[in-house]
Amino acid sequence: MPSLNTIAYYLFHVGELRSIVQWSVWHNPVHERDESKESENLKRCFHFLKLTSRSFASVIQELHPELLVPMTVFYLVLRGLDTIEDDMTIDIGPKEPLLRDFHKHLEDEEWTFDGSGPNEKDRSLLVEFNCVAKEFNKMKKEYQVIIKDIAKKMGNGMADYCKDAAFNKEGVQTVQDYEQYCHYVAGLVGEGCTRMFVEGKLANPVLLQRPELIESMGQFLQQTNIIRDIHEDNVDKRYFWPKEVWSKYVKSLPDLFLPENRELALQCQSEMVLIALRRADECLFYMAGVREQSVFNFVAIPQSMAIATLELCFNNYTMFERNIKITKGQACHLMTQSTQNLQLVCDIFREYARKIHRKNRPQDPHFLDISIACANIEKFIESIFPTQTARTLPKSGEQRPTAVDPETEERRKREEAESRQDMIYIMLAVVTTLVIISGSMIGVAWFFGARFDLAFSAMKDGVKEISGKMGAAAPAASPSEAVHVEL
Amino acid sequence: MRGPKRSLEVLMTGGSGFLGRGIVERLLTQHPEWRISILDLHPPPDNLRKRIAQFIPADISSAQSVNNAFVEYSPDLVVHTAGIVPARKDRYSTDPKQWEKVKAINYGGTRNVLDAAMSSGCRKFLYTSSCTVIIDDLDHDYYNMDESIPVGRATLHYGKSKGMAESYVLAPELASLGLQACALRPATIIGPEDTAVMSLIHDLIRKGETYFIVGDGENFYDWMYIDNAVQAHILAIENLLTTQTAAGQAFFISNQEPVYFWDAFAFIWAQFGHVPKYRIHIPTAIAWFVALILEIMTWFTGNAPTIDRGSVKDGMRTHYSNNAKAMKVLGYMPEVPLTEGIRRACDGYKKHLAAQAAQNGETKKER
Numbered sequence: 001m002p003s004l005n006t007i008a009y010y011l012f013h014v015g016e017l018r019s020i021v022q023w024s025v026w027h028n029p030v031h032e033r034d035e036s037k038e039s040e041n042l043k044r045c046f047h048f049l050k051l052t053s054r055s056f057a058s059v060i061q062e063l064h065p066e067l068l069v070p071m072t073v074f075y076l077v078l079r080g081l082d083t084i085e086d087d088m089t090i091d092i093g094p095k096e097p098l099l100r101d102f103h104k105h106l107e108d109e110e111w112t113f114d115g116s117g118p119n120e121k122d123r124s125l126l127v128e129f130n131c132v133a134k135e136f137n138k139m140k141k142e143y144q145v146i147i148k149d150i151a152k153k154m155g156n157g158m159a160d161y162c163k164d165a166a167f168n169k170e171g172v173q174t175v176q177d178y179e180q181y182c183h184y185v186a187g188l189v190g191e192g193c194t195r196m197f198v199e200g201k202l203a204n205p206v207l208l209q210r211p212e213l214i215e216s217m218g219q220f221l222q223q224t225n226i227i228r229d230i231h232e233d234n235v236d237k238r239y240f241w242p243k244e245v246w247s248k249y250v251k252s253l254p255d256l257f258l259p260e261n262r263e264l265a266l267q268c269q270s271e272m273v274l275i276a277l278r279r280a281d282e283c284l285f286y287m288a289g290v291r292e293q294s295v296f297n298f299v300a301i302p303q304s305m306a307i308a309t310l311e312l313c314f315n316n317y318t319m320f321e322r323n324i325k326i327t328k329g330q331a332c333h334l335m336t337q338s339t340q341n342l343q344l345v346c347d348i349f350r351e352y353a354r355k356i357h358r359k360n361r362p363q364d365p366h367f368l369d370i371s372i373a374c375a376n377i378e379k380f381i382e383s384i385f386p387t388q389t390a391r392t393l394p395k396s397g398e399q400r401p402t403a404v405d406p407e408t409e410e411r412r413k414r415e416e417a418e419s420r421q422d423m424i425y426i427m428l429a430v431v432t433t434l435v436i437i438s439g440s441m442i443g444v445a446w447f448f449g450a451r452f453d454l455a456f457s458a459m460k461d462g463v464k465e466i467s468g469k470m471g472a473a474a475p476a477a478s479p480s481e482a483v484h485v486e487l
Numbered sequence: 488m489r490g491p492k493r494s495l496e497v498l499m500t501g502g503s504g505f506l507g508r509g510i511v512e513r514l515l516t517q518h519p520e521w522r523i524s525i526l527d528l529h530p531p532p533d534n535l536r537k538r539i540a541q542f543i544p545a546d547i548s549s550a551q552s553v554n555n556a557f558v559e560y561s562p563d564l565v566v567h568t569a570g571i572v573p574a575r576k577d578r579y580s581t582d583p584k585q586w587e588k589v590k591a592i593n594y595g596g597t598r599n600v601l602d603a604a605m606s607s608g609c610r611k612f613l614y615t616s617s618c619t620v621i622i623d624d625l626d627h628d629y630y631n632m633d634e635s636i637p638v639g640r641a642t643l644h645y646g647k648s649k650g651m652a653e654s655y656v657l658a659p660e661l662a663s664l665g666l667q668a669c670a671l672r673p674a675t676i677i678g679p680e681d682t683a684v685m686s687l688i689h690d691l692i693r694k695g696e697t698y699f700i701v702g703d704g705e706n707f708y709d710w711m712y713i714d715n716a717v718q719a720h721i722l723a724i725e726n727l728l729t730t731q732t733a734a735g736q737a738f739f740i741s742n743q744e745p746v747y748f749w750d751a752f753a754f755i756w757a758q759f760g761h762v763p764k765y766r767i768h769i770p771t772a773i774a775w776f777v778a779l780i781l782e783i784m785t786w787f788t789g790n791a792p793t794i795d796r797g798s799v800k801d802g803m804r805t806h807y808s809n810n811a812k813a814m815k816v817l818g819y820m821p822e823v824p825l826t827e828g829i830r831r832a833c834d835g836y837k838k839h840l841a842a843q844a845a846q847n848g849e850t851k852k853e854r
Contacts, residue, residue: 354705357705357750358704360750361762362750362754362756362757362762363762367750367753368746368751368754368825368826368829369826371751371754372746372825372826374747375707375744375745376744378707379631379745382630386631387628389628391626391627391628391804392627392629392630393627393629393636
C-alpha cells in the first residue's frame with residue numbers, strides 16, 4: 001500500500017504517475033523465460049536472482065535465451081563474491097583464501113558455504129551455492145571460461161582491498177586508486193558482460209578492441225553509486241571518495257557533513273560529479289555497438305538511471321543529509337525510454353546533460369569544466385545524430401548559395417510561386433471553416449435564447465469601470481512623486 | 488631538408504600583433520637557426536625586436552608599401568597573420584565605406600603580400616584565415632562543421648573578406664605556379680595578452696548586462712587558447728617545409744571544447760568576482776524586436792546601440808568546428824585546456840586593468 005506521502009507526490013506529478021502506468025501496462029519483454037522447460041535447479045537459481053537483486057532481476061530475465069542462463073549464473077557468482085567480501089564477521093585470515101579461490105569452486109557441485117554472518121541478507125545463496133555450480137557446468141564452455149576468469153580477477157582484487165590496511169582505515173587515496181577500485185567492482189563486470197555479448201554474437205566484436213569504452217560503462221555506474229551513497233557510507237564509516245579530491249576542501253571526509261562546510265561540500269560533490277560525467281560520452285559510444293534489443297535494454301537501463309541519479313545529486317545538498325534516489329515515476333519513464341533505441345537513450349543523456357548545465361553555478365570552481373563535459377555529451381550525440389533544423393545547412397552541403405544555371409533558377413522560382421499559391425488556398429480554407437463553425441455555434445446559441453445584447457452592455461460597463469479606476473489611481477500617485485522630488 | 492647554404496628566412500606579417508607575436512616567439516625558441524623578419528604597421532615590443540632579424544614597417548593595404556618591403560628581400564616562407572578585426576558595433580556594420588576599408592586590408596592586403604612574395608621568388612605561404620569564413624553567416628547554425636562546407640555564405644565584413652582572401656590564397660591558379668599555401672581557420676582566440684575579446688566580455692559587468700541571456704542558453708561556442716593557435720601555426724609551417732601534405736588545404740582549429748556560449752561568459756565574470764544574482768532568459772523574438780527598436784532609435788540619435796539584431800543572433804546561435812583534419816594532417820592536438828586557458832587570459836587581463844588604473848592614477852597626480 002503506498003504511503004500518504006507517495007499518493008500526494010503523484011497527485012502533483014501526474015506525468016510520473018503516467019510513466020508508471022505506461023511501464024507496467026505497455027512494457028513487453030523482448031524475450032520471456034519459458035518456465036515449462038526449466039529444471040528445478042534452474043528455477044532455484046532464478047529464485048536466488050530475484051532474492052538478491054533489486055534492479056537486475058527483471059532485465060536479466062528478459063535477456064535473449066542465448067544469454068539468459070549464463071548471465072544469471074554470472075550475476076549469482078558475483079553476488080556470492082560480494083557477500084563474502086562485505087561480511088565483517090569473517091576474519092581476513094579465512095576471507096582472503098575464500099575470495100582468491102572462489103573461482104575454483106564454480107565447477108564443484110558439492111561446494112557450499114555456511115560461514116556467513118547471521119545478518120548477511122544473501123547468506124542463503126552461499127548455503128545452496130551448489131545449484132549455481134550445477135548450471136555453470138551445463139553451459140557452453142566459452143561462457144564458463146569468461147565467468148571463471150572474471151571471478152578470479154575480481155576475487156583477487158577484493159582480497160587485495162581487504163588486506164590493505166590503509167584502505168580500510170582511511171579509505172581511497174588518489175583518483176587513480178578510486179578508479180582502480182571501481183574497476184574491480186564494476187569495470188570487470190563490464191568486461192565479462194561484453195565478452196559474453198560478443199560470444200553470443202549479440203554485440204559488435206569491435207567493442208572488445210575498445211577496452212576504454214567497456215571500462216567507462218562500469219566506471220560511470222559505480223562512480224554514480226559512490227557519489228549518491230556518501231551519506232550511507234559515512235554512517236558505516238566506509239570512505240570511497242578519494243582523499244585527493246576531498247582534501248582540497250576539508251581536513252577529513254566526515255567534515256564534509258558539518259553545516260559550516262556546506263559550500264565546500266557542494267564544491268567537492270561537483271568535482272566528483274565531473275569525474276563521472278566525463279565518462280558519459282563513451283557510454284553512449286559503447287551502446288552504439290550493441291546489436292540485440294534485449295542486450296541493449298540490459299545495458300541502457302542502468303546507464304540512463306545513472307545519468308538521472310547524477311543529475312539528482314549534482315548541486316543537491318540533501319545528498320549529505322540523507323539517502324536520495326530517483327522516484328519510481330522517473331525510473332519508469334527512463335525504463336520506457338531506454339528499451340527502444342539508441343536515439344531515445346541519447347535524448348535522455350542530452351536532457352540530463354542540459355539539466356546539469358542549468359543547475360551549474362558560476363561560483364563553483366568546476367563550473368566551466370562541468371559545462372564543457374555536458375557540452376561534450378551533446379557534441380558526441382551530434383556526431384551520431386546530427387541536428388537538422390531550419391537553421392542548419394542541408395546535409396549535402398554542396399548546395400551553393402547562388403543558383404547554378406538560369407534554367408534551375410527559373411524552375412525554382414516557379415515551384416516557389418506554386419507553393420505560395422497553395423499556401424493561400426490552405427489559409428482561405430482554414431478561415432472559411434472557422435467562420436462557418438463559429439457562425440453556426442453563435443447562431444445555435446442565439447436560437448436557444450442567448451442574450452448577446454446583455455453581454456455587450458456588461459462588457460461596455462466593465463471597460464468604463466476600469467478606465468475610471470485608472471483615472472482615480474493617477475492622482476494618488478502624485479504624493480509619492482512629491483516625496484521623491486523633496487528627497 | 489631545408490636550404491643548406493643559408494639559414495631559412497621567414498617573414499611574419501602582423502608579427503607585432505597578439506597572435507603574430509606568439510608565433511614569432513615560439514619560432515625563435517624552437518628554430519633559433521631561422522631568420523625571422525616582422526612586417527607590420529607598428530613595431531614589435533623592444534624585447535622582441537632585439538631578437539628578430541629585421542622589422543619592416545609597411546601598410547599591407549598599399550601595394551606600393553608592400554612591394555618596397557620586398558625589394559632585395561626574398562623570404563623562404565611567409566606567415567600572413569596581419570589583418571583587421573572589426574569589433575563591437577563594426578562587426579555587424581553594413582556601411583559600404585566600412586566594407587571597403589575591411590576588404591582593402593583583409594583581402595587586398597593578402598593579395599598584396601602574396602603577389603609581392605611570389606614575385607620575389609617565395610613559394611611557401613601560410614595564411615591565418617578564420618572560422619568566420621563560414622560562421623559569419625548569422626542565419627545558420629554550424630554544428631561540428633568541417634572543411635567540406637563551401638566558403639561564400641558569410642555576410643559580415645570580417646568573415647566575407649577573410650573568405651575572399653582565403654580563396655585567393657588557395658586558388659589552383661597560384662598552385663600551378665608552384666605555390667604551396669595553407670590556411671588555418673582558428674576559432675575566437677583568447678590569451679593573457681589579448682585585450683580585444685576580454686574587454687568586450689568584461690565591459691558587460693560594468694554595463695550591468697550580465698543578467699540577461701538571449702535565447703535558451705543552450706547554444707555552443709568554440710574557443711581557442713593562444714598557445715594552441717601558435718602550436719597549430721608551427722605545425723603548419725613545419726608541414727609546408729617538409730611533407731607539404733597541407734598545401735592547398737584549409738583547416739579548422741580550435742580548443743575542441745565547445746561550450747555553452749553563456750557559460751564561458753559567466754566563467755570569465757566569475758574570475759573577476761562577479762556572479763550575477765539572477766539570470767533572465769529573453770526569448771529570441773523579443774530580443775530581436777527590442778534590438779530593432781534600439782537600432783531605429785539610435786539611428787536617429789546617432790549613438791551606437793548596446794545590442795543590435797546582429798549581436799542578438801550572434802548570442803543565440805551554435806557554431807563549433809571539427810578539427811579531425813588538422814589532427815590527421817598537421818598532427819594538431821590542443822595542449823592547454825580551455826578552463827586553464829581562460830583562467831590565464833583573465834589573470835592577464837587583471838594585470839592589464841591594474842596597469843591601466845596605475846597609469847590613470849599617475850596622470851591624475853601629474854595634473
